[in-house]
Amino acid sequence: MFSIAKQSFLFGRKLAGISVPRVCFLHYGASSNVVANAVKFGSHDGQRRPTAKMPKLTDIGSRTLFGPEQDSFRETVRKFFQKEITPHSQAWNERGYTDKEIWEKAGSCGLLGINIPEEHGGIGGSFADACIIMEEHKYGSEEQKQKYIPDMTAGKKIxxxxxxxxxxxxxxxxxxxxxxxxxxxxxxxxxxxxxxxxxxxxxxxxxxxxxxxxxxxxxxxxxxxxxxxxxxxxxxxxxxxxxxxxxxxxxxxxxxxxxxxxxxxxxxxKGFYYLMNELPQERLLIGVHACAQSEFMFEETKQYVMQRKAYGKTLSNLQTIQHKLAEMKTEICVARAFIDQCIALHEVQQLDAQMACMAKIWVSELENKIAAQCLQLHGEAGYLYDTPIARAYLDARVQTIYGGSNEVLKDLIARQILAPAKKI
CATH class of the missing domain: 2.40.110.10 (Butyryl-CoA Dehydrogenase, subunit A, domain 2)
Structure with a gap:
Protein backbone atom coordinates (compact mmCIF):
# COMPACT_ATOMS: atom_id res chain seq x y z
CA MET A 1 0.00 0.00 0.00
CA PHE A 2 2.80 2.43 0.92
CA SER A 3 4.53 1.47 -2.32
CA ILE A 4 1.71 2.43 -4.62
CA ALA A 5 1.32 5.72 -2.72
CA LYS A 6 5.03 6.33 -3.34
CA GLN A 7 4.41 5.58 -7.01
CA SER A 8 1.73 8.25 -7.34
CA PHE A 9 3.83 10.70 -5.36
CA LEU A 10 6.86 10.32 -7.61
CA PHE A 11 4.89 9.80 -10.82
CA GLY A 12 3.17 13.11 -10.17
CA ARG A 13 6.50 14.87 -9.83
CA LYS A 14 7.72 13.55 -13.12
CA LEU A 15 4.44 13.81 -14.98
CA ALA A 16 4.77 17.51 -14.38
CA GLY A 17 7.82 17.73 -16.59
CA ILE A 18 7.92 19.20 -20.04
CA SER A 19 10.08 16.76 -21.92
CA VAL A 20 9.31 13.14 -22.68
CA PRO A 21 12.44 11.85 -20.88
CA ARG A 22 11.14 13.15 -17.59
CA VAL A 23 8.56 10.39 -17.42
CA CYS A 24 9.78 7.55 -19.60
CA PHE A 25 12.40 6.60 -17.06
CA LEU A 26 9.56 5.49 -14.81
CA HIS A 27 9.74 2.12 -16.43
CA TYR A 28 13.35 1.42 -17.02
CA GLY A 29 15.52 3.85 -15.14
CA ALA A 30 16.82 5.21 -18.40
CA SER A 31 16.28 8.24 -20.51
CA SER A 32 14.07 8.62 -23.53
CA ASN A 33 14.05 10.84 -26.57
CA VAL A 34 11.88 13.82 -27.37
CA VAL A 35 12.40 13.25 -31.07
CA ALA A 36 9.45 11.35 -32.52
CA ASN A 37 11.64 9.13 -34.67
CA ALA A 38 13.93 7.85 -31.93
CA VAL A 39 16.89 5.86 -33.21
CA LYS A 40 16.83 2.19 -32.40
CA PHE A 41 20.43 1.06 -32.39
CA GLY A 42 21.53 -1.53 -29.90
CA SER A 43 22.56 -5.12 -30.26
CA HIS A 44 25.80 -5.94 -31.99
CA ASP A 45 26.78 -9.56 -32.36
CA GLY A 46 24.41 -10.42 -29.52
CA GLN A 47 25.93 -7.84 -27.19
CA ARG A 48 24.17 -4.72 -25.95
CA ARG A 49 26.25 -1.61 -26.20
CA PRO A 50 26.91 0.65 -23.23
CA THR A 51 25.38 4.11 -23.39
CA ALA A 52 28.75 5.69 -24.22
CA LYS A 53 28.93 3.74 -27.50
CA MET A 54 25.48 4.69 -28.76
CA PRO A 55 25.06 7.38 -31.45
CA LYS A 56 22.83 9.20 -28.97
CA LEU A 57 22.77 8.86 -25.19
CA THR A 58 18.99 8.59 -25.43
CA ASP A 59 18.91 5.75 -28.00
CA ILE A 60 16.92 2.62 -27.28
CA GLY A 61 18.77 -0.69 -27.19
CA SER A 62 21.73 -0.01 -24.91
CA ARG A 63 22.58 -1.18 -21.39
CA THR A 64 22.83 -4.79 -20.24
CA LEU A 65 20.09 -4.29 -17.65
CA PHE A 66 17.45 -4.54 -20.34
CA GLY A 67 16.39 -6.77 -23.21
CA PRO A 68 14.40 -6.63 -26.47
CA GLU A 69 10.99 -6.84 -24.76
CA GLN A 70 11.81 -3.87 -22.57
CA ASP A 71 13.12 -1.96 -25.59
CA SER A 72 9.80 -2.54 -27.30
CA PHE A 73 7.89 -1.40 -24.26
CA ARG A 74 10.08 1.69 -23.96
CA GLU A 75 9.07 2.66 -27.50
CA THR A 76 5.43 2.29 -26.53
CA VAL A 77 5.99 4.46 -23.48
CA ARG A 78 7.71 7.15 -25.53
CA LYS A 79 4.86 7.29 -28.00
CA PHE A 80 2.36 7.66 -25.15
CA PHE A 81 4.17 10.65 -23.67
CA GLN A 82 4.81 12.25 -27.02
CA LYS A 83 1.10 12.00 -27.83
CA GLU A 84 -0.55 12.51 -24.45
CA ILE A 85 1.87 14.62 -22.39
CA THR A 86 4.02 16.89 -24.55
CA PRO A 87 1.14 18.73 -26.31
CA HIS A 88 -0.35 19.76 -22.95
CA SER A 89 2.83 20.45 -20.98
CA GLN A 90 2.89 24.23 -21.41
CA ALA A 91 -0.76 24.64 -20.39
CA TRP A 92 -0.27 22.40 -17.35
CA ASN A 93 2.82 24.33 -16.29
CA GLU A 94 0.97 27.63 -16.45
CA ARG A 95 -2.05 26.22 -14.57
CA GLY A 96 -0.02 24.42 -11.91
CA TYR A 97 -1.45 20.90 -12.23
CA THR A 98 -2.23 18.20 -14.78
CA ASP A 99 -5.60 16.87 -15.90
CA LYS A 100 -6.83 14.01 -13.75
CA GLU A 101 -7.84 12.18 -16.90
CA ILE A 102 -4.20 11.68 -17.88
CA TRP A 103 -3.76 9.39 -14.87
CA GLU A 104 -6.56 7.15 -16.09
CA LYS A 105 -5.08 7.11 -19.59
CA ALA A 106 -1.72 6.10 -18.13
CA GLY A 107 -3.41 3.41 -16.08
CA SER A 108 -5.33 2.03 -19.06
CA CYS A 109 -2.05 1.77 -20.99
CA GLY A 110 -0.39 -0.18 -18.18
CA LEU A 111 1.95 2.62 -17.16
CA LEU A 112 1.06 2.57 -13.47
CA GLY A 113 1.61 -0.15 -10.92
CA ILE A 114 4.28 -1.80 -13.04
CA ASN A 115 5.83 -3.77 -10.20
CA ILE A 116 2.74 -4.13 -8.05
CA PRO A 117 1.80 -7.85 -7.71
CA GLU A 118 -0.94 -9.01 -10.07
CA GLU A 119 -3.02 -10.35 -7.18
CA HIS A 120 -3.31 -6.78 -5.90
CA GLY A 121 -4.32 -5.34 -9.26
CA GLY A 122 -0.87 -4.43 -10.59
CA ILE A 123 1.21 -5.49 -13.57
CA GLY A 124 3.59 -7.77 -11.68
CA GLY A 125 6.86 -6.53 -13.20
CA SER A 126 10.27 -5.95 -11.59
CA PHE A 127 12.02 -2.89 -10.20
CA ALA A 128 14.06 -2.61 -13.40
CA ASP A 129 10.77 -2.49 -15.29
CA ALA A 130 9.25 0.18 -13.07
CA CYS A 131 12.37 1.70 -11.53
CA ILE A 132 10.51 4.54 -9.86
CA ILE A 133 7.72 2.39 -8.47
CA MET A 134 8.52 0.95 -5.09
CA GLU A 135 8.74 -2.81 -4.82
CA GLU A 136 7.87 -3.17 -1.12
CA HIS A 137 4.21 -4.00 -0.38
CA LYS A 138 4.40 -5.45 3.12
CA TYR A 139 3.08 -2.50 5.10
CA GLY A 140 -0.53 -2.44 3.99
CA SER A 141 -3.19 -4.86 5.20
CA GLU A 142 -4.97 -7.05 2.68
CA GLU A 143 -8.07 -4.91 3.13
CA GLN A 144 -6.13 -1.72 2.38
CA LYS A 145 -4.49 -3.24 -0.68
CA GLN A 146 -7.81 -4.36 -2.13
CA LYS A 147 -9.46 -1.02 -1.35
CA TYR A 148 -6.86 1.29 -2.87
CA ILE A 149 -4.33 -0.40 -5.13
CA PRO A 150 -6.60 -1.42 -8.06
CA ASP A 151 -7.92 2.15 -8.43
CA MET A 152 -4.43 3.62 -8.09
CA THR A 153 -3.04 1.25 -10.69
CA ALA A 154 -5.90 2.18 -13.01
CA GLY A 155 -5.24 5.89 -12.45
CA LYS A 156 -8.71 6.38 -10.94
CA LYS A 157 -7.24 7.50 -7.62
CA ILE A 158 -4.21 9.74 -7.13
CA LYS A 270 6.72 1.75 13.23
CA GLY A 271 6.19 4.49 10.62
CA PHE A 272 9.65 6.03 10.87
CA TYR A 273 11.29 2.69 10.13
CA TYR A 274 8.97 2.06 7.19
CA LEU A 275 10.00 5.44 5.78
CA MET A 276 13.69 4.75 6.35
CA ASN A 277 13.37 1.46 4.47
CA GLU A 278 11.83 3.25 1.47
CA LEU A 279 13.98 6.39 1.32
CA PRO A 280 17.05 4.73 -0.28
CA GLN A 281 14.81 3.71 -3.18
CA GLU A 282 13.46 7.22 -3.58
CA ARG A 283 16.99 8.62 -3.54
CA LEU A 284 18.11 6.16 -6.18
CA LEU A 285 15.13 7.15 -8.29
CA ILE A 286 16.01 10.83 -8.03
CA GLY A 287 19.44 9.85 -9.34
CA VAL A 288 17.81 7.83 -12.11
CA HIS A 289 15.75 10.81 -13.17
CA ALA A 290 18.71 13.20 -12.95
CA CYS A 291 20.79 10.96 -15.20
CA ALA A 292 18.00 10.62 -17.75
CA GLN A 293 17.48 14.35 -17.82
CA SER A 294 21.22 14.98 -18.20
CA GLU A 295 21.25 12.70 -21.25
CA PHE A 296 18.28 14.55 -22.71
CA MET A 297 19.84 17.98 -22.18
CA PHE A 298 23.11 16.83 -23.72
CA GLU A 299 21.39 15.58 -26.88
CA GLU A 300 19.29 18.75 -27.17
CA THR A 301 22.44 20.84 -26.89
CA LYS A 302 24.47 18.72 -29.29
CA GLN A 303 21.76 19.11 -31.90
CA TYR A 304 21.61 22.88 -31.32
CA VAL A 305 25.36 23.57 -31.64
CA MET A 306 25.48 21.51 -34.83
CA GLN A 307 22.92 23.86 -36.37
CA ARG A 308 23.64 27.26 -34.83
CA LYS A 309 26.15 29.36 -36.80
CA ALA A 310 28.65 31.94 -35.58
CA TYR A 311 31.57 33.53 -37.41
CA GLY A 312 30.65 31.75 -40.62
CA LYS A 313 30.55 28.22 -39.22
CA THR A 314 28.52 26.14 -36.81
CA LEU A 315 29.26 26.31 -33.08
CA SER A 316 30.24 22.65 -33.17
CA ASN A 317 33.29 23.58 -35.25
CA LEU A 318 34.74 25.59 -32.39
CA GLN A 319 37.23 23.63 -30.32
CA THR A 320 36.05 25.11 -27.06
CA ILE A 321 32.53 23.80 -27.78
CA GLN A 322 33.88 20.40 -28.81
CA HIS A 323 35.81 20.10 -25.54
CA LYS A 324 32.75 21.06 -23.51
CA LEU A 325 30.67 18.38 -25.28
CA ALA A 326 33.41 15.82 -24.64
CA GLU A 327 33.52 16.71 -20.93
CA MET A 328 29.74 16.53 -20.54
CA LYS A 329 29.39 13.20 -22.31
CA THR A 330 32.17 11.69 -20.22
CA GLU A 331 30.60 12.81 -16.96
CA ILE A 332 27.14 11.65 -17.97
CA CYS A 333 28.34 8.22 -19.06
CA VAL A 334 30.23 7.75 -15.79
CA ALA A 335 27.04 8.67 -13.92
CA ARG A 336 25.00 6.27 -16.05
CA ALA A 337 27.35 3.38 -15.22
CA PHE A 338 27.01 4.08 -11.50
CA ILE A 339 23.23 4.46 -11.65
CA ASP A 340 22.88 1.19 -13.57
CA GLN A 341 25.06 -0.52 -10.98
CA CYS A 342 22.74 0.80 -8.25
CA ILE A 343 19.65 -0.43 -10.11
CA ALA A 344 21.20 -3.89 -10.53
CA LEU A 345 22.08 -4.02 -6.83
CA HIS A 346 18.60 -2.92 -5.84
CA GLU A 347 17.09 -5.69 -7.96
CA VAL A 348 18.78 -8.22 -5.67
CA GLN A 349 18.20 -6.16 -2.50
CA GLN A 350 21.89 -5.28 -2.16
CA LEU A 351 21.62 -1.48 -2.42
CA ASP A 352 22.41 0.14 0.92
CA ALA A 353 21.52 3.61 2.22
CA GLN A 354 25.04 4.97 1.73
CA MET A 355 25.21 4.04 -1.94
CA ALA A 356 21.71 5.40 -2.60
CA CYS A 357 22.76 8.70 -1.00
CA MET A 358 25.86 8.77 -3.20
CA ALA A 359 23.73 8.25 -6.31
CA LYS A 360 21.32 11.01 -5.36
CA ILE A 361 24.04 13.52 -4.45
CA TRP A 362 26.40 12.92 -7.36
CA VAL A 363 23.89 12.74 -10.19
CA SER A 364 21.54 15.50 -8.97
CA GLU A 365 24.50 17.86 -8.73
CA LEU A 366 25.68 16.71 -12.15
CA GLU A 367 22.21 17.42 -13.57
CA ASN A 368 22.41 21.01 -12.33
CA LYS A 369 25.92 21.36 -13.76
CA ILE A 370 24.87 19.96 -17.14
CA ALA A 371 21.77 22.18 -17.16
CA ALA A 372 23.87 25.32 -16.59
CA GLN A 373 26.41 24.37 -19.25
CA CYS A 374 23.78 23.42 -21.82
CA LEU A 375 21.87 26.65 -21.25
CA GLN A 376 25.11 28.59 -21.72
CA LEU A 377 25.76 26.83 -25.03
CA HIS A 378 22.26 27.77 -26.19
CA GLY A 379 23.04 31.45 -25.58
CA GLU A 380 20.02 33.78 -25.50
CA ALA A 381 17.83 31.02 -26.92
CA GLY A 382 18.42 29.03 -23.75
CA TYR A 383 17.14 31.89 -21.63
CA LEU A 384 13.67 31.79 -23.17
CA TYR A 385 11.24 30.11 -20.78
CA ASP A 386 9.39 28.11 -23.42
CA THR A 387 12.50 26.29 -24.64
CA PRO A 388 13.09 22.73 -23.34
CA ILE A 389 16.57 23.61 -22.07
CA ALA A 390 15.32 26.57 -20.00
CA ARG A 391 12.61 24.51 -18.33
CA ALA A 392 15.04 21.64 -17.74
CA TYR A 393 17.38 24.15 -16.08
CA LEU A 394 14.60 25.29 -13.72
CA ASP A 395 13.35 21.77 -13.02
CA ALA A 396 16.84 20.53 -12.12
CA ARG A 397 17.22 22.89 -9.17
CA VAL A 398 14.93 20.97 -6.81
CA GLN A 399 16.75 17.67 -7.35
CA THR A 400 19.40 18.51 -4.76
CA ILE A 401 16.72 19.53 -2.25
CA TYR A 402 13.94 16.94 -2.06
CA GLY A 403 14.42 13.34 -1.05
CA GLY A 404 16.71 14.65 1.69
CA SER A 405 18.88 17.69 0.97
CA ASN A 406 22.33 16.80 -0.35
CA GLU A 407 23.94 18.41 2.69
CA VAL A 408 22.02 16.09 5.02
CA LEU A 409 22.83 13.05 2.86
CA LYS A 410 26.54 13.86 3.03
CA ASP A 411 26.25 13.66 6.80
CA LEU A 412 24.67 10.21 6.48
CA ILE A 413 27.50 9.00 4.25
CA ALA A 414 30.12 10.44 6.59
CA ARG A 415 28.59 8.62 9.57
CA GLN A 416 28.98 5.31 7.79
CA ILE A 417 32.52 6.14 6.72
CA LEU A 418 33.55 6.97 10.27
CA ALA A 419 31.49 4.34 12.07
CA PRO A 420 34.31 1.68 12.18
CA ALA A 421 36.74 4.24 13.62
CA LYS A 422 34.31 5.08 16.42
CA LYS A 423 34.15 1.43 17.47
CA ILE A 424 37.89 1.07 17.93
Missing part, protein backbone atom coordinates in the same frame (compact mmCIF):
# COMPACT_ATOMS: atom_id res chain seq x y z
CA UNK A 159 -2.24 9.49 -3.91
CA UNK A 160 0.28 11.61 -2.08
CA UNK A 161 2.64 11.18 0.86
CA UNK A 162 2.46 13.88 3.51
CA UNK A 163 5.76 14.01 5.39
CA UNK A 164 7.15 17.55 5.26
CA UNK A 165 5.95 20.15 7.78
CA UNK A 166 6.75 23.85 8.23
CA UNK A 167 9.39 22.94 10.84
CA UNK A 168 10.36 19.44 9.68
CA UNK A 169 11.83 18.66 6.28
CA UNK A 170 14.75 16.26 5.94
CA UNK A 171 14.56 15.65 9.71
CA UNK A 172 11.46 13.47 9.92
CA UNK A 173 11.90 13.05 13.65
CA UNK A 174 10.92 16.70 14.05
CA UNK A 175 7.31 16.35 12.85
CA UNK A 176 4.55 17.75 15.07
CA UNK A 177 1.34 16.35 13.54
CA UNK A 178 -0.24 14.21 16.24
CA UNK A 179 -2.77 11.37 16.14
CA UNK A 180 -4.10 10.65 19.62
CA UNK A 181 -5.99 7.51 20.49
CA UNK A 182 -9.73 7.89 21.15
CA UNK A 183 -11.13 4.45 21.87
CA UNK A 184 -10.26 2.37 18.83
CA UNK A 185 -10.07 5.50 16.63
CA UNK A 186 -7.40 8.16 16.17
CA UNK A 187 -7.93 11.94 16.15
CA UNK A 188 -5.44 13.58 13.78
CA UNK A 189 -4.35 17.24 14.04
CA UNK A 190 -1.54 19.00 12.24
CA UNK A 191 -0.39 20.49 8.96
CA UNK A 192 1.87 19.53 6.07
CA UNK A 193 3.59 21.65 3.44
CA UNK A 194 5.20 21.21 -0.02
CA UNK A 195 3.19 18.04 -0.69
CA UNK A 196 3.57 16.81 -4.28
CA UNK A 197 0.23 15.84 -5.90
CA UNK A 198 -1.38 17.13 -2.72
CA UNK A 199 -3.88 19.24 -4.65
CA UNK A 200 -5.16 16.42 -6.86
CA UNK A 201 -4.76 13.60 -4.33
CA UNK A 202 -7.76 11.40 -3.58
CA UNK A 203 -5.94 9.63 -0.76
CA UNK A 204 -2.93 10.66 1.33
CA UNK A 205 -0.49 8.70 3.46
CA UNK A 206 0.08 10.95 6.47
CA UNK A 207 3.08 10.77 8.81
CA UNK A 208 2.11 11.60 12.39
CA UNK A 209 3.31 11.19 15.97
CA UNK A 210 1.34 8.59 17.95
CA UNK A 211 3.48 8.32 21.06
CA UNK A 212 4.90 11.53 22.50
CA UNK A 213 6.43 9.61 25.39
CA UNK A 214 8.49 7.24 23.25
CA UNK A 215 12.19 6.85 24.14
CA UNK A 216 13.00 8.67 20.90
CA UNK A 217 10.92 10.46 18.25
CA UNK A 218 11.66 7.63 15.81
CA UNK A 219 9.89 5.16 18.11
CA UNK A 220 6.64 7.14 18.19
CA UNK A 221 5.76 7.81 14.54
CA UNK A 222 2.99 6.09 12.55
CA UNK A 223 1.51 6.22 9.05
CA UNK A 224 -2.19 6.77 8.29
CA UNK A 225 -4.26 6.49 5.12
CA UNK A 226 -6.56 9.51 4.86
CA UNK A 227 -9.19 9.89 2.13
CA UNK A 228 -9.52 13.40 0.69
CA UNK A 229 -13.22 13.62 1.62
CA UNK A 230 -12.63 12.85 5.31
CA UNK A 231 -14.22 15.57 7.53
CA UNK A 232 -11.61 17.95 8.91
CA UNK A 233 -9.12 17.39 6.07
CA UNK A 234 -8.53 20.53 4.00
CA UNK A 235 -6.15 21.50 1.21
CA UNK A 236 -4.49 24.89 0.81
CA UNK A 237 -3.79 26.87 -2.32
CA UNK A 238 -1.57 25.64 -5.14
CA UNK A 239 2.02 26.64 -4.48
CA UNK A 240 3.82 28.40 -7.32
CA UNK A 241 7.29 26.96 -7.93
CA UNK A 242 10.15 28.00 -10.20
CA UNK A 243 10.25 24.53 -11.76
CA UNK A 244 8.11 21.42 -12.22
CA UNK A 245 5.22 23.79 -12.85
CA UNK A 246 2.61 21.15 -13.67
CA UNK A 247 3.37 19.13 -10.55
CA UNK A 248 0.69 20.31 -8.15
CA UNK A 249 2.14 21.15 -4.75
CA UNK A 250 -0.04 22.09 -1.79
CA UNK A 251 -0.29 22.41 1.95
CA UNK A 252 -2.57 20.02 3.85
CA UNK A 253 -4.42 20.70 7.09
CA UNK A 254 -5.92 18.20 9.53
CA UNK A 255 -8.31 19.47 12.20
CA UNK A 256 -9.78 16.84 14.50
CA UNK A 257 -9.80 14.28 11.69
CA UNK A 258 -11.30 11.07 13.06
CA UNK A 259 -9.68 7.96 11.62
CA UNK A 260 -10.72 4.36 12.24
CA UNK A 261 -8.14 1.80 13.33
CA UNK A 262 -8.22 0.42 9.78
CA UNK A 263 -6.61 3.68 8.56
CA UNK A 264 -3.35 2.80 10.34
CA UNK A 265 -0.78 1.70 7.74
CA UNK A 266 1.33 -1.10 9.15
CA UNK A 267 1.98 -1.23 12.87
CA UNK A 268 1.60 1.64 15.29
CA UNK A 269 4.85 3.51 16.04
Missing amino acids: SAIAMTEPDAGSDLQGIKSFARKDGSDYILNGSKIFISTGWLADVVVVVAVTNKEAKSAAHGISLFIVDADTPGFKKSWLMKKIGLGASDTAGLFFEDVRLPASALLGEEN
